[in-house]
Amino acid sequence: VYSSERNEQGQLIMVGTWDGAAKAIVPLPSTEKHPDEPERCANPQPQRVSPPAPRPEPLAFEADELDHCETAPEAYSHVAPLLADLASCLSVTISSLRIYDPFFCNGAVTRHLAELGFESVYNKNEDFYAAIESGRIPAFDVLLTNPPYSSDHPERLLDFCVNCGRPWLILCPNWVYERPFFSQFFQRGMREIQGGKKGRGEARVGSQENIFFVVPRKRYYYWTPRGRRSDLASGSSKAKTHGHTNAALGIRTSPFISFWAGGGFPWQITRALCAPEGCMLVWRLEHLPPSVRDCGNKGCSGKESVSMGNRKRHAR
Template identity: 35%
Template sequence: MKKERKDEAKSIALEMLHWMKEKEGQPSTTTNKRKLDSDTSDQPSKKFKEEENPYPYLVVPEDHCETPLVAYQHILPLLALIAEDMKIEKSSLKIYDPYYCEGRVKQNLGELGFPHVYNEREDFYAVQKANKLPDFDVIITNPPYSTDHIQQCLHFCISSKKPWFLLVPNFVYSKEYYKYECTSLLDPPCFVVPEVRYQYVTPKGYHQKNNKKKTSPFPSFWYVGAVDGHLLDRYEGSKECRLVREEKDLPAPVLDKMNDPLGKKIRNAKKRNKSKLRKKNKQTETPPPNNQTDNDQ
């Protein structure tokens, strides 16, 4: 199991590297992957130095991003329905976000009418091991993407038997650990998918490449579990997002282009079209041959 988790961590790290190289216009070569050939948690250059780390747990700067308010707005109707089903006011709903960044989740959810949010600067895994988890009704979190955080978070969410909202990259649904964790579920997770890719907010001083304050390395959406079907039936969505009940119905822009068969097909079709366009442009740019006749001389 440890080897499988390590392999999954490598896979996620390599996908992130591939995306970064494509954005910078650089080839994603084997040489560039060299530093990721071991567990990313062993890479000191990607971490805070011990004396600089203000957190009681290891922090990878690239993981340090806050979820935008709009992402919470998209699941607001479902949260209200969950509270209604529990016969409580939504202001009484107890929300737990295990992964602390800068604490903005409290502010964002508070603005939407949910004042009871537990998100503290503490080591979630240590708290879990010590059996000191807070009392909660719903889990809402955007876990770090490095190493095996997503896998551990998914396991925790499913084991909790409580409604959960997990904001993670599009490729998670095609991972083996995801399929394994979901085999025990009578109703597999559904998805709340935005029409426009979420832009995550990078706190000041954390890996702000080219002074960018926002980042969006992958298409991401909400994975939603343990929410009763009759509540999902009442979710109307909006022009900004949609509820997708099954993986096969995920819209093309958010499909995993690396592992999903349909996603691969779309990716390859785009590559072929780009290749044809390049050839066509090249032919257009080629000057016609200088065919001089005797009359021209």
């Protein structure tokens, strides 16, 4: 028997079991010690409770309300090993690896990555494009973001990735397969970049031809902070279709299948890359599995060149 509340991974929280004979719910045992319990239960481990998300602050830039979705913690855990490899390649600790997320929603990326040990995350309530024009982009080692998908935001972001000379990880919806800009961008592998700026240590971003895709086996959920979307206000018709909520994350939604696209990583990392646990690793956009891409597209090859990530990353 499960509660309607969900945990940070988007899973329902178990509250008890069903007794068929008694036709009643049997609640799960309390974590508090009962006087008659054996001594081994004297010091139960307290369950970690995530603090409520902060109240959304007014944004310093114009934004489409439909873009207000923050990434689930699970998605960050899938790329955490890759980020750790980059930190090692740059001879820095994971806590000092400088991660830049240029698109602010409500700051969840900072909280989720900090729980994974990545404490140097730059995600502030500021206009990304104004920062580009004024030269106020912060120093960073890797760009990681779940960008807004409305208007031309994705195209402008990819243009920035081409010129920034740093590794990048972008969450992409599955419909990128059908948009000419994306397919051309990923198919050419950014080959016009013949070199990159030197990062910290001796690592160097190369030609950035090795673009890859980390595809989760289970669909990612997204979370809209309370107060960011008027159509999800309490009592609205839209809110009734988004019933699962979490105090630490917001209102759950899953508008499309999505996956990570990455590029610009040092060759030492990409040559040894393998699929994270619970994911598939794909090297070509047209080789996305049928469950992810739209096979009605004429460009579908029907061929799957993927690495099945049903195992842990091998030691290197």
